[in-house]
Amino acid sequence: MYTQLAETRHGHLGPNLEFPEPPCRPARIDGQARDLLWRVSDLGVHYGRKTVLSSVSIGLPKGKVTAIIGPSGCGKSTFLCCLNRLSDSMEGCCVEGRIMIGSQDIRSPSVDDIALRRRIGYIFQKPNPFPMSIRRNLELPLKAHGVRDAAEIGRRIESSLVAVGLWSEVKDRLNASALHLSGGQQQRLCIARALVLEPEALLMDEPCSALDPIATGVIEDLIHSLRQRLTIVMVTHNLNQAKRVGDEVALFWCRDGFGYLVETGPAQRVFEAPQDELTKLYISGRIC
Amino acid sequence: MIERSRFRFDGHLLLVWAAPLTITAIFVWIVGGVLLHGLDQLSWSYLVEAPRRAGRQGGIGPILVSTLLIVSVCLAVAIPLALGAALLLAEFVPRRSTGARIVRLSLDVLAGVPSIVFGLFGSAFFCSLLGLRFSILSGGLTLACMILPVLIRTIEQSLRGVPNAYRMGAAALGLTRTRAIVTVLLPVAAPGVLVGVLLGVGRAVAETAALIFTSGYVDRMPSSVLDSGRALSVHIFDLSLNVPGGDAAAYRASIVLLLLLMLINGGMLCIHSLLKRVMGISAQI
Numbered sequence: 001m002y003t004q005l006a007e008t009r010h011g012h013l014g015p016n017l018e019f020p021e022p023p024c025r026p027a028r029i030d031g032q033a034r035d036l037l038w039r040v041s042d043l044g045v046h047y048g049r050k051t052v053l054s055s056v057s058i059g060l061p062k063g064k065v066t067a068i069i070g071p072s073g074c075g076k077s078t079f080l081c082c083l084n085r086l087s088d089s090m091e092g093c094c095v096e097g098r099i100m101i102g103s104q105d106i107r108s109p110s111v112d113d114i115a116l117r118r119r120i121g122y123i124f125q126k127p128n129p130f131p132m133s134i135r136r137n138l139e140l141p142l143k144a145h146g147v148r149d150a151a152e153i154g155r156r157i158e159s160s161l162v163a164v165g166l167w168s169e170v171k172d173r174l175n176a177s178a179l180h181l182s183g184g185q186q187q188r189l190c191i192a193r194a195l196v197l198e199p200e201a202l203l204m205d206e207p208c209s210a211l212d213p214i215a216t217g218v219i220e221d222l223i224h225s226l227r228q229r230l231t232i233v234m235v236t237h238n239l240n241q242a243k244r245v246g247d248e249v250a251l252f253w254c255r256d257g258f259g260y261l262v263e264t265g266p267a268q269r270v271f272e273a274p275q276d277e278l279t280k281l282y283i284s285g286r287i288c
Numbered sequence: 289m290i291e292r293s294r295f296r297f298d299g300h301l302l303l304v305w306a307a308p309l310t311i312t313a314i315f316v317w318i319v320g321g322v323l324l325h326g327l328d329q330l331s332w333s334y335l336v337e338a339p340r341r342a343g344r345q346g347g348i349g350p351i352l353v354s355t356l357l358i359v360s361v362c363l364a365v366a367i368p369l370a371l372g373a374a375l376l377l378a379e380f381v382p383r384r385s386t387g388a389r390i391v392r393l394s395l396d397v398l399a400g401v402p403s404i405v406f407g408l409f410g411s412a413f414f415c416s417l418l419g420l421r422f423s424i425l426s427g428g429l430t431l432a433c434m435i436l437p438v439l440i441r442t443i444e445q446s447l448r449g450v451p452n453a454y455r456m457g458a459a460a461l462g463l464t465r466t467r468a469i470v471t472v473l474l475p476v477a478a479p480g481v482l483v484g485v486l487l488g489v490g491r492a493v494a495e496t497a498a499l500i501f502t503s504g505y506v507d508r509m510p511s512s513v514l515d516s517g518r519a520l521s522v523h524i525f526d527l528s529l530n531v532p533g534g535d536a537a538a539y540r541a542s543i544v545l546l547l548l549l550m551l552i553n554g555g556m557l558c559i560h561s562l563l564k565r566v567m568g569i570s571a572q573i
Contacts, residue, residue: 084460086456086459086460089455089456089459091382113462114462114463114464115462116462117459117460117461117462118461118462121460121461122460124453124456124457124460126453128451128453128454128456128457130454130457130458130472130476131476131567132475132566132567133566140461140463140471140472141461141462141463144461144462144463144464144467144471145462177566177567179567190457193461194460194461197461197462
């Protein structure tokens with residue numbers, strides 16, 4: 001399968017080039033002793049009879065940006081959804097394995113998924129501000145989580161818009177529709193909408209894929225500024241972006257229709273001295 | 289050559305224009321006819337006075353009140369029921385489940401049932417069985433049954449039209465299902481819901497057959513919703529069929545009915561475009 005892929009996408013590679021078989025063992029968790037926010041072990045995800053992810057074991061360190069890379073359809077976004085149980089909202093999605101935050105498995109029925117999602121925000125690939133005013137977009141989650149004090153709401157709205165660098169651009173038109181903002185501004189508003197709940201972590205599913213290079217640069221700078229106070233897990237198709245913003249990198253791959261984790265570790269180590277053959281080929285652009 | 293082709297007789301274009309022109313011509317003919325026959329005696333006092341000599345003279349005050357009461361009862365019952373049913377079908381039941389399919393099929397069949405059948409059903413069920421007799425309540429409830437199928441299907445469609453990104457966005461922000469529906473989905477679907485209500489009101493205001501057997505003929509001012517009341521369309525029907533020399537009065541009442549429908553339509557469309565402008569969606573229908 002890999003040979004075929006390589007042939008079609010990179011004609012210069014010989015037809016007899018054999019790629020190594022991907023490892024079936026769970027990838028090694030680097031830095032087991034580090035302070036991890038999530039400890040995922042043996043995660044498997046199925047949609048009906050179709051397996052999307054299999055035996056993913058990984059630790060995601062606190063206060064760092066973990067970039068998840070890999071080809072399309074290898075379950076990166078699905079993995080991200082499991083980290084705040086957004087997978088519960090997907091019809092037919094069945095998750096198995098353990099996803100620990102601290103000493104608690106977030107898959108346990110006793111865990112309040114609403115509270116979990118307040119702690120762990122999620123940014124979608126395509127900006128999805130609600131078709132309401134900018135203010136209403138930010139008020140909505142606050143009111144839903146019991147913040148009623150108008151002064152407190154105002155303060156949080158301002159601080160989250162300042163954090164994403166949108167305050168100076170929209171402070172005079174908070175009552176204008178969010179849909180009148182540009183794509184990059186909409187995505188920053190979505191990030192502000194997640195930040196307004198003061199989460200511990202942000203999950204970002206290709207947050208720049210629908211944006212132009214300038215807006216992408218703004219979002220990347222934003223991620224840099226947020227890494228001080230938040231744990232960020234970001235799916236990206238762009239290897240350079242993973243290099244630029246990722247402290248840690250995890251490579252997912254797809255075999256026989258389901259995704260698995262190939263390698264994970266500090267970004268510099270993975271990009272400069274990858275341990276897995278597949279990682280070497282992927283980051284050198286010889287396979288995609 | 290170019291000059292000639294510019295003035296060439298274009299048969300296709302004529303065919304394309306023929307359809308809308310015919311429709312518009314028929315509309316102008318009907319409205320023009322009604323205006324021509326009834327406009328001369330239309331005045332403010334006509335709208336507020338009680339009818340005299342079986343409607344040949346006097347006004348339509350009590351009839352307008354009855355009509356508005358019947359439509360209000362109808363909407364007060366139909367809108368919450370339709371919203372509930374549409375939410376169930378669009379948000380809670382899997383789209384292809386057997387139950388949902390049966391409900392949808394029943395609604396589509398009901399939407400095609402002639403209004404006179406609803407009238408007979410209302411007469412048997414609300415007037416006789418429930419003992420509400422000929423009353424505005426019976427009429428309103430019968431109309432509610434009649435417009436429910438269209439209302440449910442339109443609201444369901446507008447809820448289905450809400451992009452899934454909003455549902456996922458709401459879930460990702462930790463909104464409960466109920467809160468997401470109330471604060472995100474329904475406001476986003478509101479313009480579509482409004483169009484459904486508009487279609488329902490239009491049908492209810494103009495309805496005759498379903499009301500003859502349920503809300504009655506009495507043209508005095510109703511004292512409550514349990515009183516019998518004559519709807520405007522029933523009034524027109526009565527004047528043109530049962531009252532000798534009532535034609536001019538029937539035309540006058542028809543003008544009021546047309547104005548009422550245009551007013552409701554115009555009002556709803558204004559709210560519709562206002563809603564869309566507030567949301568930032570380009571206003572169009």
